[in-house]
Amino acid sequence: MASGVIVELHRNSTKWAKAVEDIVRIEKKIFPKHESLVTSFYQELRRNNSGLLYLEVDGEIAGYVMYSWPSSLCASITKLAVKEKYRRRGYGEALLKAAIQKCRTRNIHRLSLHVDPLRIPAMSLYQKLGFRIDSLIDGYYSSDRDAYRMYLDFEVG
Numbered sequence: 001m002a003s004g005v006i007v008e009l010h011r012n013s014t015k016w017a018k019a020v021e022d023i024v025r026i027e028k029k030i031f032p033k034h035e036s037l038v039t040s041f042y043q044e045l046r047r048n049n050s051g052l053l054y055l056e057v058d059g060e061i062a063g064y065v066m067y068s069w070p071s072s073l074c075a076s077i078t079k080l081a082v083k084e085k086y087r088r089r090g091y092g093e094a095l096l097k098a099a100i101q102k103c104r105t106r107n108i109h110r111l112s113l114h115v116d117p118l119r120i121p122a123m124s125l126y127q128k129l130g131f132r133i134d135s136l137i138d139g140y141y142s143s144d145r146d147a148y149r150m151y152l153d154f155e156v157g
Contacts, residue, residue: 077113
């Protein structure tokens with residue numbers, strides 16, 4: 001990975017407003033409207049059981065990962081996005097590894113995510129980091145777009 005810094009977004013950070021504005025812009029550009037969290041982004045970030053890490057390269061946000069832990073046993077990756085010009089450089093992997101580590105520190109037993117089976121680079125990344133396919137969910141994204149539910153189990157003990 002080229003040089004970049006992973007930053008955890010904190011509500012009381014002086015960078016909060018600017019970072020969220022940049023991340024929302026990325027979200028709008030990458031995800032179709034019906035998959036985007038833009039309308040509920042601020043609400044998602046204010047929840048006590050969610051986190052966001054972003055990767056900064058030369059002062060620009062190159063990508064981000066959102067995760068949540070609805071219970072003490074499981075967590076989920078809700079978003080992982082990297083700007084097109086920063087792809088294929090290891091940034092997505094670095095963000096995902098950082099989110100996995102954050103979940104490990106919470107003693108989570110299982111981390112899950114959903115991915116479009118046609119997104120081959122994303123599928124390859126998740127499998128490389130140990131995620132396994134749990135099931136295919138018909139119509140997850142839209143009536144004609146399915147998703148794999150994938151999971152990563154952590155060693156307990």
